[in-house]
Amino acid sequence: MTRGRLRVYLGAAPGVGKTYAMLCEGRRARERGRDVVVGFVETHGRARTAALLEGMEIVPRRTLVHRGAGFTELDVDAVIARRPKIALIDELAHTDAPGSRNTKRWQDIDDILDAGIDVVSTVNVQHLESLNDVVQQITGITQRETVPDEVVRRADQIELVDMSPEALHRRMAHGNVYPPEKVDAALSNYFRIGNLTALRELALLWVAGKVDEQLDRYRADHGIGGTWEARERVVVALTGGPEGDTLIRRAARVAARSKGADLLSLHVTRADGAAVGDPAGLARQRTLIESLGGTYHQVVGDDVPRALLDFARGVNATQLVLGASRRGRFAQLFSRGVGLTTTARSGSIDVHLVPHAEISKGRSRPSRSRAALTLTRRLAGWALAVAGLPALTAALGPSRDALTLPIDILLFLVMVVAVALVGGMWPAVASAVAGFLLLNYFFTPPIDEFTIADPQNLLALAIYVLVAIMVSTVVDLAARRTREAARAGADAEVLSTLAGHVLRGEAALPSLLARLRETFGLASVTLLERRPGTEPNPGDQSDPDAWHVAATSGDEPSACPDAADTGVVIDDTHVLAARGLLDAADRRVLEAFAAEAVVALRQERLAEEAEQVRPLAEADRMRTALLAAVGHDLRSPLASARAAVESLRATDVAWSEEERVGLLATAEESLARLERLVVNLLDMSRLQAGVLGVSVEPVSLEEIVPRAIDDFGPPGDQVEGDVSAGLPEVVADPALLERVLVNLLSNAVRYNPPEEKVLITASRYGDHVEIRVVDRGPGIPPEAHDRVFLPFERLGDRDDHAGVGLGLALSRGLIEAMGGTLTPGETPGGGLTMILTLPVSSRRAAP
Secondary structure, X not given: OOOOOEEEEEEOOOOOOHHHHHHHHHXXXXXXXXXXXXXXXXXXXXXXXXXXXXXXXXXXXXXXXXOOEEEEEOOHHHXXXXXXOEEEEOOOOOEOOOOOOOOEHHHHHHHHHXXXXXXXXXXXXXXXXXXXXXXXXXXXXXXXXXXXXXXXXXXXXXXXXXXXXXXXXXXXXXXXXXXXXXXXXXXXXXXXXXXXXXXXXXXXXXXXXXXXXXXXXXXXHOOOOOOOOOOOEEEEEEOOOOOHHHHHHHHHHHHHHOOOOEEEEEEEEOOOOXXXXXXXXXXXXXXHHHHOOOEEEEEEOOOHHHXXXXXXXXXXXXXXXXXXXXXXXXHHHHOOHHHHXXXXXXXXXXXXXXXXXXXXXXXXXXXXXXXXXXXXXXXXXXXXXXXXXXXXXXXXXXXXXXXXHHHHHHHHHHHHHHHHHHHOHHHHHHHHHHHHHHHHHHHOOOOOOXXXXXXXXXXXXXXXXXXXXXXXXXXXXXXXXXXXXXXXHHHHHXXXXXXXXXXXXXXXXXXXXXXXXHHHOOOEXXXXXXXXXXXXXXXXXXXXXXXXXXXXXXXXXXXXXXXXXEEEEOOOOEXXXXXXXXXXXXXXXXXXXXXXXXXXXXXXXXXXXXXXXXXXXXXXXXXXXXXXXXXXXXXXXXXXXXXXXXXXXXXXXXXXXXXXXXXXXXXXXXXXXXXXXXXXXXXXXXXXXXXXXXXXXXXXXXXXXXXXXXXXXXXXXXXXXXXXXXXXXXXXXXXXXXXXXXXXXXXHHHHOOOOOOXXXXXXXXXXXXXXXXXXXXXXXXXXXXXXXXXXXXXXXXXXXXXXXXXXXXXXXXXXXXXOOEEEEEEOOOOOEEEEEEEEEOOOOOOO
């Protein structure tokens, strides 16, 4: 059976018209004579969407009961039994109710597709699994219903239902998406213009990625190797040289002219590890390319032009940016260079050869590698050659007539190999030449003359020299590769050790500099940064006023680059200065980590900036929470007071005196609630701004606690006070302390069982007095103790008249402003105890 085809309408947010578009497609298919049924559609009360269902066949839903509640779900078996040509099934990411055939609706759709039925479905971008965390960061809302990206990518057709944020905002305001009572909350939270713009961009980028995949698959299936300029992609080739910055900026400008073009950078590394470029330069250029919105790539290849073009064709690049060759004219006679060779082979890819300031300086030469062997071994090789060859000649002299010339040549060859193994190439080459002369003079007829009578002997001696030189070269190359491997292993170990300290959680920049200093045995390592406003010039390398120390490790940090023994220039504004002797081979590792040090510095500063912005973000969160929380609490008392006043002013109703008193009481109580809310909000804002006026003085709790209970009003009958006699005075603001006690009592009474009384006690502990407000309510888990003091937080509170959750937050702020503390605790036997601690006054109470 042929599997059905899946078509998905993707939207950036609810309300863009996905379901509407799906139903329109279903009606068009039905008009063309296709058998179409509605498997599951949610209209969400939208009249225009519901109108499209009229006249369409709807498969009855399946009803499931879970925990006493009824749920209707897609009836998969009924759809398969009906066997339509097309089934319209809404909400691809939906989670099915317990007892359903599958856990997720996309699994239901898979079963229907397996039955050979085409399906048209819908999904929002926030439900895609890969974007779930991104959407949460943007909107602050966690999407619990998600669908794997692969499920949507497997769709045969994906259509983006697009709508501008402004248009969707207007639809929301007109009530075309949500009921009127939900519009204000939606517009001020999830459906803000910024959120909608970000979600729309996510949807566009995700669909663009899907289109790229389809294009790549089509090109691969049809064997198309040429470049299709469906989308501009600019690749810039880097070597780590100083011209790289110029090339990157030129490539970025080329990409910017083609709106939406991708920018990629590429570095080709030789397969044998040679000519890998300048590590510090590559690291710096990688940072630059990424800051310009590009990506960095690295490939391995011996043929650089071929590697560049293979990569460019692989990513379907349209333009390739290279630096003009630094080779001299004489060198170009023997090889055209990378730029010209790449241009000749590029085909449909445009190649830009960019001139730069380094052209006139000639081609850069890689620094000579160090000798393969140590000085000790080279000296030992020379000593063996000087002493061994005469000794071998003397040993073979008495048996000169008994041994043939080939035997003598082989013995000398063994000596040359021994010299090569001990001292390397040049002592062995010298030994081969000296051996040739000794063999000629002492062992080749005519004896004791530097002449050779037999041409075959000449050939034998020539072969001896050639083999000796070849063996010496191989031995030297093996020693060189062994040394390079050891150096690479040591470098890798250093890199692993340095990176490990950072990964274990140490501060990136201080740890990096400290480990560099310890690893290389340096006296100090200092990251210098050019002072703002100073222009780069050669003379400022010795001017301490032009630099400041961004970070350092060790004693006596360098005040300027010239004050250090080794200076690594990272960019125009940063230099890594090291004091101490540094091996030349270690400089490369130091250069690589110098670039990482600047990255770490920038990350630290970004973290500091983020920390500075955090209060602003918190203020925005508070503002959003305030708007969401106080809407009802402001409207409710206003509505009650207004209703009471309007009733009293009504002339068509004759109110009795008792009813009139009741209405006045209602208005008074509502206005009092409103006044308390406004006062709390103002005081909370003053506390956060640090401008709340607090006037502390010695206060007697024997006066304050009863007064707070009286001010609490009628609910004060549910409070029992137990203040120890003879308590010392405490330091507090009387009015604010009374307000705090009223807030705490109000919170305790709200949760206390009706048959129990709230207990307020006070007792002295050392130089403090503790006031405890004890209730027998449900209490608060210990892990949530700190949360109860957050503004607008009401744990477990479902009472619409409970307020906005400012009471405890304001109480703690007021107590701390008076020098005290407010902490929650558990009541033995169940409940919550709020513990208020105030310092004892130094003034003695009057007798």
